[in-house]
Amino acid sequence: MDAAAVVQDNTLTLGPNLDIAHAGEIRTALQQLLQQEGALCLDAGDVARCDAAGLQLLLAFTRHCRSQGRELRWNRASDLLCQDVAGLGLASELAINPQAQGGTQ
Amino acid sequence: MTSILAVDDSPSMRQMVAYTLKSAGFDVTEAEDGAIALEKAKSASFNLVLADVNMPNMDGITLVRELRALPEYRFTPLLILTTEAGQDKKLEGKQAGATGWLVKPFNPEQLVATVQRVLS
Numbered sequence: 001m002d003a004a005a006v007v008q009d010n011t012l013t014l015g016p017n018l019d020i021a022h023a024g025e026i027r028t029a030l031q032q033l034l035q036q037e038g039a040l041c042l043d044a045g046d047v048a049r050c051d052a053a054g055l056q057l058l059l060a061f062t063r064h065c066r067s068q069g070r071e072l073r074w075n076r077a078s079d080l081l082c083q084d085v086a087g088l089g090l091a092s093e094l095a096i097n098p099q100a101q102g103g104t105q
Numbered sequence: 106m107t108s109i110l111a112v113d114d115s116p117s118m119r120q121m122v123a124y125t126l127k128s129a130g131f132d133v134t135e136a137e138d139g140a141i142a143l144e145k146a147k148s149a150s151f152n153l154v155l156a157d158v159n160m161p162n163m164d165g166i167t168l169v170r171e172l173r174a175l176p177e178y179r180f181t182p183l184l185i186l187t188t189e190a191g192q193d194k195k196l197e198g199k200q201a202g203a204t205g206w207l208v209k210p211f212n213p214e215q216l217v218a219t220v221q222r223v224l225s
Binding site for chain 1 (some may be wrong): 116188
């Protein structure tokens with residue numbers, strides 16, 4: 001996938017780079033996702049690189065959904081993303097559960 | 106200013122560590138794996154090295170062992186970063202010459218407190 005993020009129906013699929021270089025594009029896609037009705041889904045199974053800016057973006061989005069009462073689910077999350085999120089102590093906040101794990105990295 | 110070499114292959118973890126330590130007044134240099142860190146350690150002098158365990162090219166345990174073999178790092182505090190799942194690495198790190206360890210996740214206050222403790 002070349003794009004940083006693609007929205008289809010209620011699911012946003014992240015590309016391999018969740019980082020500051022792609023943060024603008026991902027933010028636009030997240031805003032597009034918010035326009036959808038019902039439960040929202042994130043697919044991060046292909047994330048192969050993430051940095052603090054990318055994780056902050058996801059954190060802000062998760063908090064926004066929570067504050068607005070929007071349901072947010074994870075379809076997949078790559079091992080790399082799960083490791084980074086766990087290492088930074090954000091697993092609970094981002095609500096990435098083990099069942100969501102799986103992907104190419 | 107006290108200089109610290111922060112070594113981690115995860116950009117997010119490296120950025121968090123660097124930001125936290127810089128905010129606490131330390132001079133921080135970053136390296137993305139053990140091999141790069143070793144080269145940087147040979148070309149500059151650091152007061153403390155903080156290294157993740159699992160990294161490509163050269164892991165943190167090997168880095169500690171290599172640094173301890175250098176006369177200029179014989180008594181330098183060397184801290185390793187482990188996860189709850191990798192706690193068995195603590196003993197391995199200790200045997201390699203690590204001064205101590207931090208278990209991920211840790212909060213910024215814990216990081217600064219640990220660094221200040223081993224530097225004092």
